[in-house]
Amino acid sequence: MTQSVIVRFDKVNKWYGQHQVLHDVSLEVKKGEVVVVCGPSGSGKSTLIRTINALEPIGNGSLTLDGIAVHAKGTDLNKLRQSVGFVFQQFNLFPHMSVLDNVTFAPIRIQKRSRAEAETLARDLLARVGLAEKAGSFPGFLSGGQQQRVAIARALALQPPVILFDEPTSALDPEMVGEVLQVMKALARDGMTMICVTHEMGFAREVGDRVIFMDQGRVVVDTTPDLFFDAPDHPRVKRFLSDVRGEH
Amino acid sequence: MLEIIQDYWLTFLIGQYPNGPLGGLAMTIIVAVLSILMSFPIAVAFAMARLSAFGWLRAASAGLVNLVRGIPLLMLIFWCYFVIPIMTGYAVSGFWTLVCALTIYEAAYLSEVIRAGMASVPKGQTEAARSLGGGYFLTMRGVILPQALFNVLPGITSQFISTIKETSLGYVIAVNELTFAANQVNNLLLTQPLQVFTILAAIYFILCFVLSRGLSRLETSIRRKRGLL
Numbered sequence: 001m002t003q004s005v006i007v008r009f010d011k012v013n014k015w016y017g018q019h020q021v022l023h024d025v026s027l028e029v030k031k032g033e034v035v036v037v038c039g040p041s042g043s044g045k046s047t048l049i050r051t052i053n054a055l056e057p058i059g060n061g062s063l064t065l066d067g068i069a070v071h072a073k074g075t076d077l078n079k080l081r082q083s084v085g086f087v088f089q090q091f092n093l094f095p096h097m098s099v100l101d102n103v104t105f106a107p108i109r110i111q112k113r114s115r116a117e118a119e120t121l122a123r124d125l126l127a128r129v130g131l132a133e134k135a136g137s138f139p140g141f142l143s144g145g146q147q148q149r150v151a152i153a154r155a156l157a158l159q160p161p162v163i164l165f166d167e168p169t170s171a172l173d174p175e176m177v178g179e180v181l182q183v184m185k186a187l188a189r190d191g192m193t194m195i196c197v198t199h200e201m202g203f204a205r206e207v208g209d210r211v212i213f214m215d216q217g218r219v220v221v222d223t224t225p226d227l228f229f230d231a232p233d234h235p236r237v238k239r240f241l242s243d244v245r246g247e248h
Numbered sequence: 249m250l251e252i253i254q255d256y257w258l259t260f261l262i263g264q265y266p267n268g269p270l271g272g273l274a275m276t277i278i279v280a281v282l283s284i285l286m287s288f289p290i291a292v293a294f295a296m297a298r299l300s301a302f303g304w305l306r307a308a309s310a311g312l313v314n315l316v317r318g319i320p321l322l323m324l325i326f327w328c329y330f331v332i333p334i335m336t337g338y339a340v341s342g343f344w345t346l347v348c349a350l351t352i353y354e355a356a357y358l359s360e361v362i363r364a365g366m367a368s369v370p371k372g373q374t375e376a377a378r379s380l381g382g383g384y385f386l387t388m389r390g391v392i393l394p395q396a397l398f399n400v401l402p403g404i405t406s407q408f409i410s411t412i413k414e415t416s417l418g419y420v421i422a423v424n425e426l427t428f429a430a431n432q433v434n435n436l437l438l439t440q441p442l443q444v445f446t447i448l449a450a451i452y453f454i455l456c457f458v459l460s461r462g463l464s465r466l467e468t469s470i471r472r473k474r475g476l477l
Contacts, residue, residue, distance in 0.1 A: 081379055086376075090372050094376070095476065106381060109390055110381045138474040139474075
């Protein structure tokens with residue numbers, strides 16, 4: 001099966017002052033792939049996905065999204081960002097807007113679609129994440145898991161070909177992790193291209209096509225979930241896996 | 249005191265109107281509302297400038313704000329009184345002089361309040377708006393400012409109250425407002441300044457108190473609606 005490449009990192013480096021946070025990162029993500037990025041804290045995984053929609057600048061190297069050089073001078077970032085959804089660890093819903101207004105914000109105010117059309121789409125999306133009845137509520141009345149599901153609907157409202165998840169379940173109480181993962185799994189099964197920074201190893205194994213392991217700004221391992229979990233050959237990965245499984 | 253109110257309530261309320269210029273409480277409210285309406289957009293613009301990515305814009309706006317905040321309001325009123333006619337070539341009424349001075353003065357203070365409000369909005373809000381493809385102005389208008397202004401509503405209320413009370417300085421350039429009206433009444437009565445000025449104080453107090461209670465109720469009801477209580 002030949003798939004087109006949608007995200008390509010080519011020797012990307014990035015520094016915070018003297019500290020190098022991305023080290024010669026080269027990788028490709030193809031359309032329809034679900035890529036799970038994991039690694040110890042401070043390994044650069046959040047930084048990595050935040051460079052894809054230019055929330056973080058890069059030092060050097062090249063990064064393309066659907067063939068467009070993300071960090072080139074003259075790239076229309078506002079236009080580019082409409083083609084890549086982003087889900088934050090802290091949800092970042094707009095607290096002064098109803099759930100429905102959160103989801104229709106971008107279609108109406110950025111894409112200038114009609115309110116009727118945007119609301120129909122938003123209600124569909126809210127139904128997909130299981131929150132159709134919360135359209136009129138404000139985020140302040142929702143649980144963390146519900147807020148994150150609204151955030152996913154909001155990211156989907158622009159119908160982007162790729163969606164990025166930055167530790168979407170890390171800020172949630174344990175009993176709410178499942179509902180968010182369920183929505184993400186359904187998305188993955190629908191063929192959405194997803195890059196997820198997450199420690200949810202069950203998710204990686206169940207729907208991931210690839211697992212990327214990062215350490216100290218480097219991509220250390222880029223392999224299939226089966227090989228990653230069942231036959232880890234890198235000592236750093238072995239240690240990481242025993243840490244997340246709580247084996248001590 | 250009741251007698252003074254009975255005899256002169258109309259003077260307190262509207263000055264000499266309709267037999268003379270509009271004045272009294274009505275004029276005080278008109279000056280205050282105009283000054284607040286005009287200073288508000290300026291204050292928002294200055295707050296945005298002070299948090300801008302451009303160093304020169306930050307420096308210029310900070311300089312202006314500090315300059316205005318370092319001048320007594322009375323000096324600013326005198327200065328406007330003499331400078332505006334020279335600069336514009338028109339004789340400007342005391343009314344517009346006062347509105348201009350109050351606008352400049354309040355904009356400086358209000359911009360600091362609003363700046364604090366903008367700084368209090370979590371960075372994730374900006375990132376969320378930008379990640380959806382929102383530009384700087386849409387992010388400000390649609391996401392940051394609505395939250396920032398709401399967060400600092402108590403501070404904004406204080407500035408509005410200050411503005412109302414500061415209209416009384418219009419008295420020194422003969423603007424027909426509430427304090428001016430009280431003085432006229434005092435000059436007619438001659439023997440009861442304490443009573444007259446107590447009435448004056450009570451009117452200012454009631455006006456400010458009603459405004460502050462009204463805005464604080466508005467805040468509570470919005471918080472409740474948004475699930476922020």
